[in-house]
Amino acid sequence: MGRYDRQGSAPPQQGGSRWDALGDDVPRERKWGHNRWDSRADSGDTWSNNGGEVDWSTPLPRNERLEHELFGGGNTGINFDKYEDIPVEASGENPPTNIENFEDASLGEIIRNNIVLSKYPKPTPVQKYAIPIVLNKRDLMACAQTGSGKTAAFLVPILNLLYETGPGEAHEAEQRQGQGRTYVRRKQYPSALVLAPTRELASQIYDEARKFAYRSRVRPCVVYGGADIGAQMRDLDRGCHLLVATPGRLVDLMERGKVELQHCRYLMLDEADRMLDMGFEPQIRRIVEKDSMPPSGKRQTLMFSATFPKEIQILARDFLDNYIFLAVGRVGSTSENITQKVVWVEESEKRSFLLDLINAAGPESLTLVFVETKKGADALEVFLTREGFPATSIHGDRSQREREDALRLFRSGDRPILVATAVAARGLDISNVRHVINFDLPSDIEEYVHRIGRTGRVGNLGLATSFINEKNKNIVRDLLDLLMEANQEVPSWLEAVATESRSSAGSKRGGRKYGAGGFGARDYRQGNKGPKPAMGMGNGVKPQMGGYPHMNPFVNSSSSYGGSYGGSYGSSYNNYNQGTDWWSSN
């Protein structure tokens, strides 16, 4: 279901289907030099010489309709001035010098044009560092806030390298399989592979890739589950140089002989700590190690995430070669910040408390409500709808169509309340999410970090409210540390609760997951040398914070909280903030 259904019979909706990636308006002769199907039997064609006659670095003609479709969507939502003073730390052997402007990177014409069309005036901090690292053919592990231009930070240099070098062996391999036949089932040899943990995130990355691939010969594709695999295979048949995928569907396509990674020169894991955790790791190893993917050192490997626990960094060594570790902090200079609140709410009171919060919010603002279970998401959506609130919900048991519909209704504001499971926690770029509510707290702090990262996007005041009760003991300790690092107001009862749970010791992963440096912000290879003050402490950051790159730890903005609610919540909140012994209050 979903977008793949659209392309067959129904005409594309909403200003053209993404499947027109290279623009069906452009004659094939212009897109591909000439018709690729015919050219396979013609040894004298421009494709037979390693792509050599065709210069991949020269822009193809403009296509105004496609240009409008790709770039007409208004601004990117990034307020670049806010990113000026973000502290960045690069570690590893001989880290390449960062750039200050896109001109410094000696990028090719195609990518420069697309950067202009995307209205990026200058690189964000993660881009300033990541682009030269990738262009210098180094492996990279980057710890950077989502929404800070992370996607472009890897797409721009990868695509530029593809434009500079052309398709190389990948093209020859693709040609070889067609020798002497009029039709063969084509296998694709993507030069670059981007893996993501959810379908929606893969789709979002693909949308960006189309922008930066505009007027180039590079054809991006996206594949994921829950959608018509036949349509995906037909799309692959049209050529695939950069493939964005979720792991399961990619494995499927590999086993069907539709995709081979023998010539994959760039491997990118987005939300890499999730991709390497217990749920995904076997599939990643299947893709990266048990197929024909070039080994680390021969390919280039990139990993990005907002969180990078030490044990995942250690696991990641298997995939990386002499990599640079990048820690990108986030400035909280003025209005950009996330205020984090923790409220004691018993299970039986959660619903009425939630209604108070929603009632206090303005009608314009989007509210994202996280729950732990799919059943919980169903139930809460039904409840909110019965109460007359414009809510929808998303979780992994929904059809792909339902998932996309829910997300679209939420983004557009038609349903400004979205109840979601972990499926929506990572990477999704939704503007104007004013309030993230952890109706149920997650069981680990990384999940918390990614969830609240859906709000506080540039230009907006972000607010995150978490309901906590005795069921959440497991996260209290890490949550308290996090709030203190982020210079947030910490209710006194929370400290008491944390002290209590501390004595019951031992996180499930064997002790504290993080050193004093904090939350995966640091290159584990630097050892436990104590907190590193290296994050360019420009914004009144205390060195002992060590740099917590994904959370805006730099602002104490509790003042904005009460004001953003009506009185009902304020009083309610205060009542919950009086320092009772909350563990035993029940």
Next chain:
DNA sequence: AAAAAAT
């Protein structure tokens, strides 16, 4: 125990 990800 639960979520995500192939069918």
